[in-house]
Amino acid sequence: MDWMKILAAAGVVMMLFFMWPAYKHWSQNGPKAEKGDWQAVVLPLAAIVGFVVLLIMMVR
Amino acid sequence: MNQFDLSTARSQESVLETNKVLKNTYMLLSATLVFSAIMAAVSMAMTMPPMAYMISVIGAMVLGIFVLPRTANSSKGIGVIFLITGLMGFGLGSILSIYLALPKGPEIIGTAFGGTGIIFLGLSGYALTSKRDFSFMGGFLFAGMMVVLLAVLANLFMDLPALSLAISAGIILLMSGFILFDTSRIISGGETNYIMATYGLYLAIFNIFISLLHLLGALSGDD
Structure with a gap:
């Protein structure tokens, strides 16, 4: 249904519009990463990727 | 010595405050998740059409952007967060009805539910x-969300299944990042309002569940 797509698109555009100030705030005023910070994020996210692959294999 | 006592007392006070926010956040989060599940069951019993999902989510989004930040510092905020999560649960019910109709539907829903719980x-x-x-x-997280939203916007009109799966995978990773981000903000005292903290964590859990459901449904070989 076209009107549903237009409604969804309006919702997405509204979210983009309201997310922009949050992005600007955090990119300008947020603390910068220190040594080892990104490593501490990548490890659990890699575990999530592995876990999701495992879940997909379980339902196949 | 007096200065030392004062700073120790202040740090103890801040730890107590952080623990209070954390405890209230998890209690409200549990209550909102249970309420969402009840509303999803109501929606399934009423056999709501799939468009109920979109209307509910847009309604919840409007409340989350315009009403919740204005009421989060008062008791009205509790009512608003239950209204938002109830709406999202109600919308979710129509999606769950579709998945339940698949041959492996109950297994997919159970796996997505358990998987979301373990991830969180x-x-x-x-x-x-x-x-x-x-x-x-x-x-990084807000930039990532904006990229994902642009991809969602493009895929509304392009209807590419591969892009749709990539978006779901991206949302799971971004929402996982938001769980780390939101939780650490509560611990560090960056977020002192437990209603707003609950809203952030609820959205992350909801989006992980929906995206996991989509990935498992599409890759289970059912459709």
């Missing part, structure tokens, strides 16, 4: 025990 508990436990400040991820 694992990441929360990691953020709580590592004591790291993950607020440096803020700019």
